[in-house]
Amino acid sequence: MKSPRVAVIDYGVGNLLSVQRGLESCGADVIISNKPDEILKSDHVVLPGVGAFGNAMQALEMLDLPSLVDEVVKQGKPFLGICLGMQLLLDESEEFGIHQGLGLIAGKVQAIPTHAISGETLKIPHIGWNSLVEANNATWENTCLHNNKSGDAMYFVHSFMANPYHQEHRLADCLYGSHRIAAVIKKDNIMGCQFHPEKSGILGLKILQEFLR
């Protein structure tokens, strides 16, 4: 079988090597690029991201990438945002002021609550391994979580969280201080992981494998 060609969008942020290695270990042929023709030629596209929302959007705009992302999505190619890359899929973020996002999934990025529902102070950022649970009314069948189970732990590092407006766009959540935080979101060919599948061991790689199908 021919290896799927994956473009990881390079806009100057994040540890792209780990994303590349993770995808390669799942059999992908990976290019790291910000060139429209290379990205449009690939079969799958990944938007990584670490850092602040506003800076990342600015970097994407400098490279004229938001319109390219729109085009990739319209072509129906599987598109995956990781960590900040997932948050960028939403309409806007409240991180250091209000910033417009890519607007591909309706919703808003907000700070993780500072307190648990029980009242105790939560450590922010939310760092470490946390378990996925099914979002209300979600089914994982025939999604990128097809081979994962409720309870599978993934590696999270974030201070802000994505809040899609429509429940049907939430596939998996994690619980932090009893708050439900969106962990995997999906709309048509667009999906996002708040955690790092490329740093979440074998169970994280299963998600990348399904994404490449």
Add this chain to the structure above:
Amino acid sequence: MRNLRLIARLDIKSPNLIKGVHLEGLRVIGSPSEHALRYYHQGADELIYMDCVASLYGRNHLANLVSETAKNIFIPITVGGGIRSIDDATQILRSGADKVAINTAAVANPKLITEIARQFGSQCMVLSIEAKQISQDHWEVYTDNGRERTGLNVVEWVKRGVALGAGEILLTSVDKEGTRKGFDIALIQAVTNEVSVPVIASGGMGKPEDILPAVNIGQADAIAMADILHYQRATIADIRELAQATGMGVRSYEIA
């Protein structure tokens, strides 16, 4: 409560994985990559790579080894030893590391802690501390792999490091390191009492049960293990099982 993290610590004297006692008398264990891969498959939550002679010789660090390791290991990797500047940190992070651990250079230039935290986020900046007890409830910070005294009080230095931007503390007891006599519980407790960032307890793990006081009394957020794994006295799976059996939160992990 957060999950307790079980971390495999690999001390490197290039090109070998080594292990000492009190950070001295280093013995060669074998290939770092092979051991790292074994611990990954056993279900380690993270790895720590520590170049234990880098700061002595001002030598370059572990970038190549990290990049080799990152090819087939998909969990967070912390790298320490010989990182002196933003450029050094950048190089290590581009090689596939997720966090850098800094001891000697942070003591020499505390501003480096802030610079790294600003540039990469505080979650990336691990303050590594080598502590030796000098009297009851008083520990001193050592550098250069437990060789040089600094005159700094561990608890005071930790508080300062966190204020400067350190997002995590790797706390190694030089007294216990390599002895298999258990962790320095009073040290761990003295540090976790003072800061809210995660504290990784390191040094002294002889048997799986040693994690119990480190977590229950010391309040450690993570345990670094070396000797016990290298000499195969226990696997990470054994330790995870014990943690689960005693009601600690740990990542659920089934060996494939």
